[in-house]
Amino acid sequence: MSLRHAVLAALLEGEASGYDLAKGFDASVANFWMATPQQLYRELERMEGEGLVQARVVEQERRPNKRVFSLTDAGSAALHDFTATPAKPTAIRDELMVKVQAVDSGDAEAVVEAVSAQLAFSRGKLARYERLRERLLVGRGEEEYLASGGRVGPYLTLMRGLSFERENIAWAERTVGILRQRHGLVTHAVDGER
Amino acid sequence: MSLRHAVLAALLEGEASGYDLAKGFDASVANFWMATPQQLYRELERMEGEGLVQARVVEQERRPNKRVFSLTDAGSAALHDFTATPAKPTAIRDELMVKVQAVDSGDAEAVVEAVSAQLAFSRGKLARYERLRERLLVGRGEEEYLASGGRVGPYLTLMRGLSFERENIAWAERTVGILRQRHGLVTHAVDGER
DNA sequence: ATCGATTATTCAATAAGTTGACTACATGGA
DNA sequence: TCCATGTAGTCAACTTATTGAATAATCGAT
Secondary structure (H helix, E strand, O other): OOHHHHHHHHHOOOOEEHHHHHOOOOOOHHHOEOOOHHHHHHHHHHHHHOOOEEEEEEOOOOOOOEEEEEEOHHHHHHHHHHHOOOOOOOEEEOHHHHHHHOHHHOOHHHHHHHHHHHHHHHHHHHHHHHHHHHHHHOOOOHHHHHHOOOOOHHHHHHHHHHHHHHHHHHHHHHHHHHHHHHOOOOOOOOOOOO | OOHHHHHHHHHOOOOEEHHHHHOOOOOOHHHOEOOOHHHHHHHHHHHHHOOOEEEEEEOOOOOOOEEEEEEOHHHHHHHHHHHOOOOOOOEEEOHHHHHHHOHHHOOHHHHHHHHHHHHHHHHHHHHHHHHHHHHHHOOOOHHHHHHOOOOOHHHHHHHHHHHHHHHHHHHHHHHHHHHHHHOOOOOOOOOOOO
């Protein structure tokens, strides 16, 4: 039952609708806690019932109304408490790695395709993270930013995301190279590569 | 329903009991696909019913008998097919990151503790990966190994694990430093640090 | 003028995952 | 001797997560 804490953390960035959260909510929490829209809507409703978030209907012209949620004091308190509880070990489920593990008795060409797709995806994500970082720093260096007293949490998780994707890219490039050589596949340019 | 493919991939290393798999099964697949023991036992039974794996009872002295499972031809075929299907995006659920995201309005000291614990854990895991790598390479360089024609899959996923943990360590060290400075916490040695 | 995509949400049916307790035997240490 | 730990597994109850469809309005393109 920790999706709720991820949602609470996401709402620290400001109010959001279920739809906003489902769409990645400005890339914040979505990067280390994925959830389907249905999960989010249900959880938001439950949390509203428990008084952890409050809803406000925003009437929009030319598109459906939406209910935007924000933290209540009880919600902030719950999040605060959560930061002090022991964390469960990270759960990962990475199909791509399963495929790579099995590549020697699998369809090597398809695996190369899959790794290449991941590579393109990671490049996109990295670019997005880098824009986000620029926006946070607004010209300042990192030290200045850290000294300025703004929230560090989002900056630290962003840095984790950046180095994760950089590693991802380096690994995927090597992996594609090795697999292509091994299996005599033709080297061709990948989307986003130059 | 992709736990089954992770299990099939794990069985490429050789036969294993449910208990073996639950214990990480030589660190192979467990690093990118976590599952509880109950999940594994259930899935193994189902797969046996579907003919993807076969069981063999190993009678042991001074300890309970065990059922070790191995791939059948149908199982190998299923795994081969799996490598050719489009992969779903990686699912991650990382409580620690949620805590770090919320650290500015949370219990900073507890978060530092949690990141330190993760740091110790990652150091242990990295050491384990490095031993595994030694064992795979047996004195040869990487190129020799790759040229030798053994399975590349496990090597590639191992490399991913290595760089992931290295990044994890670097990030955790920086994070602990920044948070301690920010919150005026006393710097003290962490388990496994020197 | 209709088709498909986007915003925004809800419902219902399954599938998957988690938790806790329980059995059984053996080993090693206090 | 008793207790904790490790091996090896099963059962039942429960919570979460995934999938697919439905609704409803607007926008842009063909």
